[in-house]
Amino acid sequence: MTPPRAAEPGTAAVVGTGVIGVGWTALFLSRGLHVRAYDPAPGAQERLHADLAALGPFPGHTGPLPTGNLTWAASAGDAAAGAGFVQENGPEREDLKHALFAELDEAAAPGVVLASSSSGLLPTTVARGAARHPERVLVGHPFHPPQVIPLVEVVPGERTSEEAVEAALAFYTALGKRPVRLRAEVPGHLANRLQAALWQEAYSLVERGVATVADVDAAISHGPGLRWAVLGPFANQHLSGGPGGLAHVLAHLGPPTERWWRDLGEVTLTPALVDTLVDGVHDELGDLDGPALAARRDAVLAELLAAKSRTELP
Ligand SMILES: NC(=O)c1ccc[n+]([C@@H]2O[C@H](COP(=O)([O-])OP(=O)(O)OC[C@H]3O[C@@H](n4cnc5c(N)ncnc54)[C@H](O)[C@@H]3O)[C@@H](O)[C@H]2O)c1
Incomplete structure (x- = not known):
């Protein structure tokens, strides 16, 4: 067991350095924080350094990352001891998160926020591992x-304190993130549920033979996806109504939309459907697939974010 040490505000712990842990580490280092990282996988330390070195520029950062400010910890508790903020990114498994949060809670100084990157677990569930101070556990x-x-979605659980929520919102905002605080905890939080609703219908349309995987991707990325990157679905729908705004849209397009809802698909991810989707994405991307495509996407995203920052938007 790692004894609690006083929190150092300029230090963040990154626990789990897979896909998401690498990104948090890069962001924290780029904003001047010291990072204490831990991951139990063999070779994880070397992989983290290699992954960081391979990252291109990202908003608010160019050039090499100050990896001299990155320390490898001997355990999850060792990473959390002395950190001013803890960001957990272990596998999405309830039992594992419980064990991990028990260790983080033992080691982190009182009052330090323990944030889980969990894509869909409820913060109340995650916090069951933290017997000492469940009030500082939340989903980030x-x-x-x-x-x-x-x-970054900030989701408090049943026992999360207002102080912890405020501290997490302030921490993420200071890093340049756009936190959205949820009013209640639900599986999948907010944005993943919206994505899941879209995926359900997209998979169904492919299964029904209405469109190919490539057709669906083009329909979104060359269509409504462009608007959604600028304004959300409600604000865009409001603008679609002309002077009458959202009230007009709902009055005249609401009833047909209700009829479409009755026809929306309910899918099961059968092996056959999974094969169709995977084959479809390979057909779509062909030789473009791979890290170069991710780098191109991220370069366009960086320009988009820069453009957004020059314009007043909600
Ligand atoms: N991949 C995404 O798009 C995404 C997006 C947002 C949030 N998340 C969430 O982030 C978390 C991590 O997801 P990921 O995609 O980075 O997964 P990943 O599989 O890439 O990384 C998980 C890491 O956790 C490590 N690990 C295993 N046991 C551990 C332990 N006891 N303590 C610390 N680390 C341990 C693994 O070695 C691995 O490196 C999950 O909760 C996931 O839901 C994922």
Whole structure:
């Protein structure tokens, strides 16, 4: 057991350095924080350094990351001891998160926020591992890649204190993130549920033979997805109504939309459907697939974010 040490505000712990942990580490280092990282996988330390070195520029950062400010910890508790903020990114498994939060709670100084990156677990469930101070446990759910996408969903559980929520909102805001605080905890939080609703219908349309995987991707990325990157679905729908705004849209397009809802698909991820989707994405991307495509996407995202920052938007 690692005894609690006093919290150092300029230090963050990154626990689990897979896909999401790498992004948080890059963001924290780029904003001048010291990082204490831990991951039990063999070779994880070397992989983290290699992954950080391979990252391109991202919003608010160019050039090499100050990896001299990165310390490898001997355990999750060792990473949390002395950190001023703890960001957990272990596998999405309830039992594992419980064990991990028990260790983090033992080691972190009182009052230090323990945030889980969990994509869908309830913070109340995660906090069951933290017997000492469950009031400082919450979900701080990023979007991939965390060093690029501003959104972080801050989700308090039943026992999370207002102080912990405020501290997490302030911490993420100071890093340049755009936190959204949820009013209640639900599986999948907010944005993943919205994505899941879209995925359900997209998979169904492919299964029904209405469109190919490539057709669905084009329909979103060359269509409503462009608007959604600027304004959310409600504000866009409001603008679609002309002078009458959302009230007009709902009055005249609401009834047909209700009929479409009755026809929306309910899918099961059968092996056959999974094969169709995977084959479809390979057909769509062909030789473009791989890290170069991710780098191109992130470069466009960086320009988009820069453009957004020059314009007043909600
Ligand atoms: N991938 C995404 O798009 C995404 C987005 C947002 C949030 N998340 C969430 O972030 C978390 C991590 O997801 P990921 O995609 O980075 O997964 P990942 O599989 O890439 O990384 C998980 C890491 O956790 C490590 N690990 C295993 N046991 C551990 C332990 N006891 N303590 C610390 N680390 C341990 C693994 O070695 C691995 O490196 C999950 O809760 C996931 O739901 C993922």
